[in-house]
Amino acid sequence: MIEVPKTAIELAKRFEGFERKVKRGTDITAIPYICPAGFWTIGYGHLCDAQHPPITDAEAEAYLARDLNTALVATLRHCPVLASEPEGRLAAIVDFTFNLGAGRLQTSTLRRRVNQRDWAAAATELRQWVYGGGKVLPGLVARREAEATWLLRNA
Numbered sequence: 001m002i003e004v005p006k007t008a009i010e011l012a013k014r015f016e017g018f019e020r021k022v023k024r025g026t027d028i029t030a031i032p033y034i035c036p037a038g039f040w041t042i043g044y045g046h047l048c049d050a051q052h053p054p055i056t057d058a059e060a061e062a063y064l065a066r067d068l069n070t071a072l073v074a075t076l077r078h079c080p081v082l083a084s085e086p087e088g089r090l091a092a093i094v095d096f097t098f099n100l101g102a103g104r105l106q107t108s109t110l111r112r113r114v115n116q117r118d119w120a121a122a123a124t125e126l127r128q129w130v131y132g133g134g135k136v137l138p139g140l141v142a143r144r145e146a147e148a149t150w151l152l153r154n155a
Helices: 006-016 057-078 080-084 087-100 102-106 109-115 119-126 138-153
Strands: 021-024 027-030 040-042
Touching: 006 057, 006 087, 006 138, 027 057, 057 080, 057 087, 057 102, 080 087, 080 109, 087 102, 087 109, 087 119, 087 138, 102 109, 109 119, 119 138
Parallel strands: none
Antiparallel strands: 021 027
């Protein structure tokens, strides 16, 4: 069984962050917030509702591990060629799937390009997914560029 690539974990943590910290006893916790795309989120990009109780870093790590595993399974289902590619390529698409969801990957030209092993075209496709709430978000531009770099790194 393929594990979530370490690079995917690092990408998700880097671009999701663990912000909105408050004290709960002796623990630093995260509270729900609305992400730039307009979704209620907590911890490292875990979707939630506005009433979700605060979570510790350890709880955020557990959510992230589960969410990335879900993204890994979906990525391999839609892009089976990634099972035999360098880990960086898998990590890039797992992070994309974690960020935008399996449905977006499933219906995308990105999926087609990955399965054709056309890495340059896949990187170009990645760089188009930079909109949130109808506008270009600088954080998504940076994230897609990082994913594209990993996708092309082993080319």
